Amino acid sequence: MTLIQEASRPAPPVARQQGLRVVAIGGGTGLSTLLRGLKRHVAAPTGTQPPIDPGCPDAPCLIRDLTAIVTVTDDGGSSGRLREDLHVPPPGDVRNCLVALSEDEHLLSRLFQFRFDTGELQGHSFGNLFLAALSQINGGDFSHAVQMSSQILATRGRIYPATNTNVTLAALMDDGSLVSGETNITASKQRIVELMLEPADALPLSETLEAIQAADLITMGPGSLYTSLITNLLVRGIPDALAASKATRVYVCNLMTQANESLGLTASQHIERILQHAGPTKRPIFDYALINTAPISPTLLAQYAREGQTPITPDLDRIRSLGVEPITGNFAHEDGVLRHDYDKVTDCLLKLALPH
Structure with missing residues (x-):
């Protein structure tokens, strides 16, 4: 078969x-x-107008x-540091999607994935810093920064953060404790019962x-x-x-x-x-x-x-x-x-x- x-499916739209x-x-x-x-x-x-490489x-x-x-709930590593310092949504997952959709993953995308290993920038990826800088230039509008980055990388698709709000993840665990922050949640030895966003709206x-x-x-x-x-x-x-x-x-x-x-x-x-x-x-x-x-x-x-x-x-x-x-x-x-x-x-x- x-x-x-x-699998029976409804008729698809025209x-x-x-x-x-x-x-x-x-x-x-x-x-x-x-x-x-x-x-x-x-x-x-x-x-792109006209389309590149149709x-x-x-x-x-x-x-x-x-x-x-x-x-956009990551609060660890480079994303977490930028989030705390600049109050922008964490750029790490968005950066990875930009690279995945980029026209050529071996050119500009390699630059976006480059991670500094010494000095004050140690641990930061260039792509995270780039997204954070574009967000600041655009008055804190992280979504607009992502769209501008998509144009630079000629991505074959659009990328939207789930929310433009700087949110924190919280979890109710099976022992009744409330754990705040994605890093703390994933490090906990307790089982997650319910997940929540702060702010909830x-x-x-x-x-x-x-x-x-x-x-x-x-x-x-x-x-x-x-x-x-x-x-x-x-x-x-x-x-x-x-x-x-x-x-x-x-x-x-x-x-x-x-x-x-x-x-x-x-x-x-x-x-x-x-x-x-x-x-x-x-x-x-x-x-x-x-x-x-x-x-x-x-x-x-x-x-x-x-x-x-x-x-x-x-x-x-x-x-x-x-x-x-x-x-x-x-x-x-x-x-x-x-x-x-x-x-x-x-x-x-x-x-x-x-x-x-």
């Missing part, structure tokens, strides 16, 4: 016949990895508009909601369950926009459980935690879940086991009971570490969203 035969509008939500290395696969299907860098170099031009919505950009409303395909994940994915749903308006969307909505499940975030959680429990944080909306926010069921090499299994991490159990019937259709396959890539194979994931996502 083919992938599309396995807009999909001219190319997909895609929104990818997340943070960390998971989102930037996925964007590298999606980028190959975008015809030209966004916002056409897709090594894949069909199936995406006419690509938007990344990126979490942080709003998304209007462009974010417009992109979700117009999307043909929306993805969430892969990425750290709480600190890369759920954080986006704590921004007011985003869960309701996802629930109201007529797009094909897909959760890309992680390959392994993660220390301090999801140890012991099955695939369905990942989805349950996300739905619990989606606020008062009771409508579905996912149609499908991509679940890796391919075996992982014993060497990598042993490597991850030392951190208590194991492959995520694909409890498919339980996923279906949540109203989400699981799509299984081999979505893993091994190269010293375990990552999603972004080409395989992208191909699967596009098959789900395109008319057929």
Whole structure:
């Protein structure tokens, strides 16, 4: 049975016949990895007049508009220092997405990823400093700084921070304690019960909601369950926009459980935690879940086991009971570490969203 035969889907909007509008939500290395696969299907860098290098170099031009919505709660490392010193949203995850979507990852993008290793700038990446400087030049408007950086790097897609507000992450733990700050939360040995934003009334950009409303395909994940994915749903308006969307909505499940975030959680429990944080909306926010069921090499299994991490159990019937259709396959890539194979994931996502 083919992938599309396995999953019944509503008829796609007419807009999909001219190319997909895609929104990818997340943070960390998971989102930037996925964007590298999606980028190959975008015809030209966004916002260039006339378009630079129209056409897709090594894949069909199936995406006419690509938007990344990126979490902004990191308070560690270079991002945390800039956030504290300059009161700007943390630029690290946004920087990684800029590089992933850039026209040439080996030129300007290498400069954006360059990290100083001595002196007062030790630990800072050039890209973080650049985004912080542009934000200051634009009166503290971090989102405008990101858009200007996108033009400089000729990115094949738009990038929006989940919110322009300088927010702090807080978590209620299973021992009843309240932990503030993403770094402290991930370092805690207690299990997260509930995640919150401070201030709680942080709003998304209007462009974010417009992109979700117009999307043909929306993805969430892969990425750290709480600190890369759920954080986006704590921004007011985003869960309701996802629930109201007529797009094909897909959760890309992680390959392994993660220390301090999801140890012991099955695939369905990942989805349950996300739905619990989606606020008062009771409508579905996912149609499908991509679940890796391919075996992982014993060497990598042993490597991850030392951190208590194991492959995520694909409890498919339980996923279906949540109203989400699981799509299984081999979505893993091994190269010293375990990552999603972004080409395989992208191909699967596009098959789900395109008319057929």
